[in-house]
Amino acid sequence: MDRRKAQSYIGKLVKVDMAQQGTYCATLKDVIAEPRKPWKGIVQIKAVLVLPEFNESNPLMQQLPFKKNEEVELDGAKLSPLANEELPEDFTKSLITASEKRIKQLRCARQATLDKEKLLLDLIESLNSNDNQEHVDSCEEDILYTFHHDGDKYILVDNQDERLELEDCPFIFNWSVKGQHQTGQYDTNGCFIAESGERYYPKEGAVFTISKDQFDPYVILRNELEPTALLSLEKNLHAYQMKHDHLIECHNTLLSQLLKVDGQKSFKGVNFLTYKNNADLVIVQHHYERELHNHKKDKVYDRFEFTTNQGKRSVVMYTNEYSR
Numbered sequence: 001m002d003r004r005k006a007q008s009y010i011g012k013l014v015k016v017d018m019a020q021q022g023t024y025c026a027t028l029k030d031v032i033a034e035p036r037k038p039w040k041g042i043v044q045i046k047a048v049l050v051l052p053e054f055n056e057s058n059p060l061m062q063q064l065p066f067k068k069n070e071e072v073e074l075d076g077a078k079l080s081p082l083a084n085e086e087l088p089e090d091f092t093k094s095l096i097t098a099s100e101k102r103i104k105q106l107r108c109a110r111q112a113t114l115d116k117e118k119l120l121l122d123l124i125e126s127l128n129s130n131d132n133q134e135h136v137d138s139c140e141e142d143i144l145y146t147f148h149h150d151g152d153k154y155i156l157v158d159n160q161d162e163r164l165e166l167e168d169c170p171f172i173f174n175w176s177v178k179g180q181h182q183t184g185q186y187d188t189n190g191c192f193i194a195e196s197g198e199r200y201y202p203k204e205g206a207v208f209t210i211s212k213d214q215f216d217p218y219v220i221l222r223n224e225l226e227p228t229a230l231l232s233l234e235k236n237l238h239a240y241q242m243k244h245d246h247l248i249e250c251h252n253t254l255l256s257q258l259l260k261v262d263g264q265k266s267f268k269g270v271n272f273l274t275y276k277n278n279a280d281l282v283i284v285q286h287h288y289e290r291e292l293h294n295h296k297k298d299k300v301y302d303r304f305e306f307t308t309n310q311g312k313r314s315v316v317m318y319t320n321e322y323s324r
Helices: 003-008 091-140 217-224 227-239 253-260
Strands: 013-017 023-032 040-050 071-075 079-081 142-150 153-158 163-165 173-177 180-186 192-194 207-211 247-251 266-276 281-291 299-308 313-319
Touching: 003 023, 013 040, 040 091, 217 247, 217 253, 217 266, 227 281, 227 299, 227 313, 253 266
Parallel strands: none
Antiparallel strands: 013 023, 013 079, 023 040, 040 071, 142 153, 142 207, 153 163, 173 180, 173 207, 180 192, 247 266, 266 281, 281 299, 299 313
16 A cells, blocks of 8 residues: 555554565554655554464574564555455464465465376376386287207297298398397398498307287288389378378288298299278289399299279389399
8 A cells, every 4th residue: 555545554553574584464653755755654463364384493483573562663565455355363363374284285285286196196007007007018029039059050049949941031120139139130150230231149048039920921021022022012102192001901812832842943923912991992912023043033923913993004013133
């Protein structure tokens, strides 16, 4: 309030706001209003409205800046009219009431802290649960193998005693060296090459994993294709608004031949691929020929015939330098 209004409050109760030192009720005894200077008031402290903020180094009572009926001179900015509902009891009772209010505030703050703590604990539990689930999912998506040297062959064996010969094996393997995860492929003579180029010669019983999706017939087919042939397949699928995710069926006869015939070096046949989006269906006949050679590049021939449910057709072929 301004100095003019303060004059009308002389002899009446006013509020004394000391910020972190608390809020008090006092009687305005006099107003000091010097020209061109902020006005001041002389007040007599009557009661406590709000306790000071706690100072851990001092007991509460020692923090009170005023005593009962103490007269002090204060800046007018700290004084304001006192609302009727704030009319105090005597000093001691007002201190008790202010203390009870502070206790209630502390309890509310403590409950709010507990609620926040519970939210954080729930978050941690949820994140740990997700991490564990991701680990489980990751484990479920991988097949575990151990490395063995069997005569002149190097093999991997899974927990079902199924053997996987490593020579000419196209799979991507995962392994760890001194706690460092590595990914790469088998080279030859019991040696693996990581993506970083580092060579790894595992000991008997070393652990490897292979992601299950590498055994998917369609994934195997894509891995079998030369990069240029795969790109041709993808570009033509895109022309029909299709992509790999739209595959609904894959009949991989090349995989069947590779798995069933031991020592065969020549393969020929047709794979059937069916793709479907919201509007159309595309069937791809993949005619292939393969001749495997030990001392020169393999012969590769791929022909893709696309047919849609709308009657559209297209053909694309790929051969490497040794093909016809």
